[in-house]
Amino acid sequence: MIENFDLSLVNWSRAQFALTAIYHWLFVPLTLGLSFILAFMETLYVRTGDEMWKKITKFWMTLFGINFAIGVATGIILEFEFGTNWSNYSWFVGDIFGAPLAVEGIMAFFLESTFVAVMFFGWNKVSKKFHLASTWLVAIGANLSALWILVANAWMENPVGMVFNPDTARNEMNSFSEVIFNPVAIDKFFHTVTSGFVLASVFVIGISSWFLIRKREELLARKSIYIAGIFGLVSALAVAFTGDTSARTIAKVQPVKFAAMEALYEGKTDAGLTVIGALSDSGERLGEKKVHDIKMKIEIPGLLSFMTTGRSDGYVPGMKDLINGNPERGILSVAEMMERGRYARQVLTDYKVAKELGDNDSMATLAAKFEDKDFIDNYFRYFGYSYFEHPWQVIPSVPVTFYAFRVMVGLGFFFILLFILAIWFQRRQTLEKNRWFLWLALLSIPLAYLASELGWIVTEMGRQPWIIQNLMPVHVAVSNISTGAVQTTFWLFAVLFTALLIAEISIMVRQIKTGPKH
């Protein structure tokens, strides 16, 4: 199909998607979490009638608004980029992937944008209860929109609920419930939204700590730390739990990504979990890719096997097994998958040719294959491998995936500790005395953003070179436009989004320094 693709076009298109997605994700998690924190605070206001809670709610709501606007601005481009920059992908899977996006618009975006207006402008116009309901609906709308886009993203990592239609040469949906209840989607949704709750909680605690350091707005700060501490702790534990289930699912559906996350090259039983380690070039090569050794390793024996298989002596395949194959463990080599994929593609091409020639007999024979279970399970599922020339091309960047994963997990555990300390000091009323903690909380804000972005880097870099796991590599999905055009829009986005980010941070900092309105 596309044999002579332009690598620089693919890389610039990927860079542009990464740039816009990373920018968008700077703002989304705060919206996801802060919307719930606002709802908790306003609920306390309505239940107690205490004006202090209203003041607290309004202060955080101002910051929410500043963040929300730029989240919307950076979000619109992502939806349309599937069409503009990944048009072959859009056609190949639009039948399935487009549906959650449309549902997101109908179900979530209108909910969010309607009630956000009531939330901002309705304080003096609607009843207390209606206003409170609107704040809750904003939180629900924001998180619902996350649900649908994550369902779509999960489908790319684990394509389910579809059949291939040789007439249209694309995948078509045959079960909407399989798409929604995709195990990857469920893990991903809970892991992602709870990580957003953690980020928002760290944000609230960090800024409140700054007020305490400055000996200002102490009541607002303490109350905010109380709410965010509890919400943060519960969420951080949920992040750890869903992170564990996510990893287990990845081990099953994306074993190459899993091996990259662990820099595991040799499959083994009793595999230990590397807590800390530094990668170094072993000198050995898998095709053109480096094989890494892990130096300065701190490892928990047997844990990796236990986490992935439920048994400490369970077998975890390494990158070499997955690339070269391991017949003893029933693992096909990538070379074999490439062969099978090519066969499937040949069948499709023959079908297209027969159709052009009006050869009905051949068409019927070939069409029957696409309904034959053996062909689907043993050949067509490797369709995407037919686009590679060398087995090593399916290996993602191991160092990026390995380090991003470790830093993310490390920070996740750090936040659990931070929330426990916040609750502890708040309950003993010793927050002000522990200035080191206040500084630590303030300096943790950028770490929360770092952890959140690294999560996406693990999942998206770790699944390269696939845009749809096993079915379509990125280089086949890209739009047929000039590299220069994509370079131009890349830089336009880079300049525009950076300028908007600078304005956003500046406005946010000023609003925080100004503090709540009295």
Add this chain to the structure above:
Amino acid sequence: MTMMISHAFLQDYWWLLISLLAGLLVFLMFVQGGQSFIFSLPRNEMQRKMIVNALGRKWEFTFTTLVTFGGAFFASFPLFYATSFGGAYWVWMAILFSFIIQAVAYEYRSKPANVFGTRVFDTFLFLNGSLGPFLIGVAVATFFTGSDFTLDLFNRVSWGTGWHGLEALINPVNLLLGLAVLFLARVLGLMYLENSVDDAELTKSIRKALLRNAIPFLVFFLAFVGFMLFGNGYRADTATGEITLVRHHYLHNLLGNIFILVLFAGGLVLVLYSLWLGIIRGSRKAIWFAGSGTVPVVMALFFIAGYGETAFYPSSTDPDSSLTLARASSSYFTLKTMMYVSFIIPAVVAYIWYAWSSINRKRITTEEMAGDDHMY
């Protein structure tokens, strides 16, 4: 029930919804139209603030409708999504840029320490207000005039020119619709402001501007309709799938379907009535009639482009690559599932209506804005 629902029915159903979303989008572009007056209409800062705050409470609906329009197109006619967005790259990118800068402008324009100053964010609003409607109009005009693309055996698009969509700007018929949509948005924007802002001096300027914008709107719109109806149209033969250029094809589509004709003529009458109300009678209610007229007229245009034996996204260079509803659509299963999802739309409209009316009881004045702590 299931037996009665054919794939073709579902394709028509989804084209109806897309047409409805397009109609609502054009109506809601009163926000853009209003923004395009940000420098010319107000006499002082307070008037500008009133205009911005009146529009600022509605901008998200237009934005959300645009996003949903894109999502619905992706889900129901993915081949159009792939072909047009991936091919006419620069037109769509320009449209998107204009909406990106809009989304921050309201919230940031008057906030302290906004780095670039109010003037820059107001310029963002002006650019979005002028370019957005104009470019969307030009892009939609290509549904009638065609684009320069070919699709291969596997439906991958190649665009004929390196301009990737910008070449649509040199076709005068496309420009006519672009300008018609721009001036319609401006007319709607003025009517909306007249309805929601309570300021005697501003009302005077609005009335004057209304006449000056209604005339170019009518001229550009009628010229476009004339060229479209009496020129060539892309006919798709249902039996052979062959695409041919046929004279008066769109006129035939309009006259051949009484439903489309009534929508088109009825909508046009309502828009004309609203102009009379706004310009001659000075009524604040003009926006309601203009809105109820705009939606059916836009829907009728989409029906003319998509229904019947017509290619809704024609290729001017390789007619066989043209997209018909049948060719571009999703599978039967997806369209049916999405149809069930679409049944919640009335509930969505109902809560939007309820929420709007609950915060719109008072018209915008200096005092009204001061009483609200979220001011743009």
